[in-house]
Amino acid sequence: MTDSSNWRGESQAGATVNASQIDQFQRHSGIGSSITIRDVVKTYGNFRATDQVSLDIEPGEFITLLGPSGSGKTTLLNLLAGFQRLDSGEILVDGQRIDQVPTHKRGFGMVFQSYALFPNMTVSQNVAFPLRMAGADRATTDRRVAETLEIMRLSEHAQKSPSQMSGGQQQRVAIARAIVMRPKVVLMDEPLSALDRRLRESIQIEIRDLHQTIGSTILFVTHDQSEALTMSDRIAVMDAGKIIQIARPAEIYRHPKTQFVASFVGESNLIDAEILQRSGNTVTLKNRAGYVFQAESRDAASAGRVTVLVRPERITFSNDPMANAMPATVTSALFLGETLRIEVQVDGGDRLLIRCTDLASRPLPAVGDRLHVGWGADDCWVLT
């Protein structure tokens, strides 16, 4: 680590980089890079941590790798960063192979769960560090650090040491340091998981806004589905070293490809049913107890047993019989303020979780109440 008092305004090679060179770099890096990951395999012994992973990322996209612990997210990020080498496959940035390029020459910004700030430097010196390593002159560095602290709303803390800052503030300093060079690619590995929920939610929005401001391509790793839904342009859901589905958040939530994705992202009611007939993308189904309902399906099958997904907030209920509804008994009812969480047992069928907005006009259901529950064809999705 270089002592901050030891300022020379020189790169390690001794050449001074002036403001216009850095600004030129900034202009060129106004938009993020495209990234192509092709058939990437990384093994540890016989174990495939990433198994033929392919992923195309557009310039300036915010992509989240989402999956349970051990699904290969960090391995994929480390391969991109150059901390590990691929067994096979290739990684291209703006069309150029980079998988043989050393980490420090890839020019990516990086943020990790642990803030890894230099404890003996001020906030401002921490953020200045990458510019100093690149040999930026003092005027350029001061200006760029001030701009970046402003973007991250840290200006008033510039002279503090990291130990005087809260966890959330320290992570914002780490993010500021990662973006001070205006990198075309920023990699973030669970950067918010050490923070409490409220702080996490506010920094999620900040990172989203930051992405709009700097335009870098961001690859973000998390195991937290709500974080992924909030922040991403697209989410790549990983399981056992493979990408199971990549799509926009609403598509992942509404039309998950598999039972794994349906269960991992959001809450789900999964119902076994038999297809009776198909009309375009709508199928008519019968559940175990013989109740008939409709669902949306993009699969071509017109017969056979399937599992369908109904999200808890898509289920409607009434005390009176409704069309296409099933009789059920309330087994649990919780008042949560703005919403109600209700569990019902459908007669002869499944247990279902319902979430709905509290309405002044509707009495709160109680355990043992008899209800009629149902949903529209658009609210029910056939899994593959």
Ligand code: ADP
């Ligand atoms: P995630 O980030 O999704 O939690 P990782 O990419 O860290 O998953 O790990 C994927 C799998 O690879 C895990 O089963 C993990 O135990 C294994 N793994 C990761 N790094 C190593 C290593 N250096 N040596 C052996 N196994 C590893």
